[in-house]
Amino acid sequence: MDEVLVKEIFRNPDAYLHRRLEVSGWVRTIRVSKTFGFIELNDGSFFRNLQVVFDDSLPNFEQIAKLPIATALRIEGEVVESPGAKQPWELKAARIEVEGLSQPDYPLQKKKHSLEFLRTIAHLRPRSNTFSAVFRLRSVAAYAIHRFFQERDFVYVHTPIITGSDCEGAGAMFRVTTLDPAALPRDDRGEVDFTQDFFGKETNLTVSGQLEAEAFCLAFRKVYTFGPTFRAENSNTPRHAAEFWMVEPEIAFADLNDDMALAEEMLKYVLSYCLEHAPAEMEFFSRFIDPGLLPRLENVINSDFGVITYTEAIDLLKKAKQNFAYPVEWGADLQTEHERYLTEQIFRKPVFVINYPKEIKAFYMRLNDDQRTVAAMDLLVPGVGEIIGGSQREERLPVLEARMKECGLDFNDYWWYLDLRKYGGTKHAGFGLGFERAIMYMTGMANIRDVLPFPRTVNNAEF
RNA sequence: UCCUCGAUAGCUCAACGGUAGAGCACCCGGCUGUUAACCGGGUGGUUGUUGGUUCGAAUCCAACUCGGGGAGCCA
Numbered sequence: 001m002d003e004v005l006v007k008e009i010f011r012n013p014d015a016y017l018h019r020r021l022e023v024s025g026w027v028r029t030i031r032v033s034k035t036f037g038f039i040e041l042n043d044g045s046f047f048r049n050l051q052v053v054f055d056d057s058l059p060n061f062e063q064i065a066k067l068p069i070a071t072a073l074r075i076e077g078e079v080v081e082s083p084g085a086k087q088p089w090e091l092k093a094a095r096i097e098v099e100g101l102s103q104p105d106y107p108l109q110k111k112k113h114s115l116e117f118l119r120t121i122a123h124l125r126p127r128s129n130t131f132s133a134v135f136r137l138r139s140v141a142a143y144a145i146h147r148f149f150q151e152r153d154f155v156y157v158h159t160p161i162i163t164g165s166d167c168e169g170a171g172a173m174f175r176v177t178t179l180d181p182a183a184l185p186r187d188d189r190g191e192v193d194f195t196q197d198f199f200g201k202e203t204n205l206t207v208s209g210q211l212e213a214e215a216f217c218l219a220f221r222k223v224y225t226f227g228p229t230f231r232a233e234n235s236n237t238p239r240h241a242a243e244f245w246m247v248e249p250e251i252a253f254a255d256l257n258d259d260m261a262l263a264e265e266m267l268k269y270v271l272s273y274c275l276e277h278a279p280a281e282m283e284f285f286s287r288f289i290d291p292g293l294l295p296r297l298e299n300v301i302n303s304d305f306g307v308i309t310y311t312e313a314i315d316l317l318k319k320a321k322q323n324f325a326y327p328v329e330w331g332a333d334l335q336t337e338h339e340r341y342l343t344e345q346i347f348r349k350p351v352f353v354i355n356y357p358k359e360i361k362a363f364y365m366r367l368n369d370d371q372r373t374v375a376a377m378d379l380l381v382p383g384v385g386e387i388i389g390g391s392q393r394e395e396r397l398p399v400l401e402a403r404m405k406e407c408g409l410d411f412n413d414y415w416w417y418l419d420l421r422k423y424g425g426t427k428h429a430g431f432g433l434g435f436e437r438a439i440m441y442m443t444g445m446a447n448i449r450d451v452l453p454f455p456r457t458v459n460n461a462e463f
Numbered sequence: 464u465c466c467u468c469g470a471u472a473g474c475u476c477a478a479c480g481g482u483a484g485a486g487c488a489c490c491c492g493g494c495u496g497u498u499a500a501c502c503g504g505g506u507g508g509u510u511g512u513u514g515g516u517u518c519g520a521a522u523c524c525a526a527c528u529c530g531g532g533g534a535g536c537c538a
Contacts, residue, residue, distance in 0.1 A: 031500050032497090033494055104490080107473070111474075111488075113475085237536090
């Protein structure tokens with residue numbers, strides 16, 4: 001007996017109609033009358049369920065009729081046309097075998113659950129419609145990102161998860177150590193003696209692969225990283241997680257305009273790819289999660305992203321009729337309310353804000369000719385906010401060293417990074433895309449905890 | 464970390480100082496084409512934790528824990 005995936009039946013029904021075959025999967029719901037019933041079977045291969053019809057000609061009809069949700073079944077039967085309105089065909093069961101019984105107290109009911117409740121059963125929620133769609137889309141989007149870069153001859157770099165420098169400047173880090181916290185070795189001055197630690201120095205989980213990606217960029221010309229990233233910030237928002245995935249391309253012989261063009265092309269490519277390769281999931285998000293989703297994504301694909309300088313943005317915000325809680329002043333960082341106003345009210349589409357004051361940006365960003373701003377860019381999107389942060393990197397060694405001095409950084413900690421400028425440095429640029437934020441944008445899901453399979457946030461590492 | 468709202472049955476919620484309730488789930492029964500099936504009956508509670516006010520607290524007060532929204536940090 002041929003075992004067939006539900007996905008194959010839906011994709012190519014003519015090949016299976018009136019054929020006898022076997023399927024296996026989990027019960028989503030059972031509806032029974034006295035002598036017959038229906039099983040909605042999900043086999044994990046496809047977003048939609050296969051409707052199975054069974055009747056009391058089966059020897060185990062009584063048992064099947066009372067099976068609890070989530071029971072695993074193997075079913076042999078014939079694919080036939082369905083008189084029902086909601087599905088063109090169904091499986092007429094000739095044999096139903098219980099592979100793994102479930103229990104009546106199965107927490108996932110056949111009703112709408114709150115996302116908050118589903119978070120408490122993260123091990124079961126991928127079986128729900130919403131999370132089935134979210135995590136299948138996440139997989140498709142990840143593949144789209146690899147395809148985009150591989151098709152353009154980018155080299156995929158696995159930058160280290162454990163980093164030896166605690167000076168990457170992107171906030172609090174998680175310490176990696178094998179020292180016993182109850183018996184820390186001390187040096188002469190009473191400080192913790194990290195020379196006795198595993199690596200002989202302080203180490204942490206990475207907050208960004210950028211510095212290492214730059215090294216590979218100046219060897220391979222076009223590279224990208226795509227991996228987990230860790231921030232120990234005590235953030236408690238729908239947009240932050242302690243462990244998340246970041247995509248960081250880095251391109252040589254390129255400036256900020258090339259960087260923005262790459263970001264825009266990549267985002268449009270991934271959107272298009274997902275719409276084409278996960279249409280059932282995208283349709284689901286549009287119907288049940290975010291009604292305006294599909295038109296909005298189509299609009300993004302078909303329009304040019306906005307570009308505005310930081311200075312122009314400040315002028316626009318000062319002219320805005322809207323009252324802001326935080327004052328708008330050149331030199332101050334844009335607040336979330338300002339970013340939302342720009343992308344949601346003025347542009348109503350993704351917009352790059354570029355050329356920020358150097359004081360509010362990282363040391364490695366290239367100083368502009370005005371000596372006041374750096375070649376940085378943030379991409380803001382409606383509903384999510386900052387989704388990409390990037391810059392052209394400072395390739396001029398004396399300028400970079402001057403900036404590092406201003407920022408109080410120790411050259412010894414960056415000796416290899418400075419070497420990159422010393423030996424054939426070129427202009428280059430790159431950016432970081434928050435993968436989860438991109439997924440949020442594509443699905444309409446409003447909380448980052450609901451696009452991560454097992455989210456790690458402050459006070460939460462269950463599962 | 465700050466501001467704010469919340470926590471009552473497995474889930475979603477009501478009861479607003481005076482006997483804890485509904486829908487769904489679950490259990491039992493009915494139903495020959497269902498679509499979150501439908502119809503009838505039933506089980507189900509230390510009202511987040513600790514303390515306080517009161518004759519009496521789910522209800523008022525305090526602290527703590529957890530969750531939502533907003534802010535900061537950022538992706």
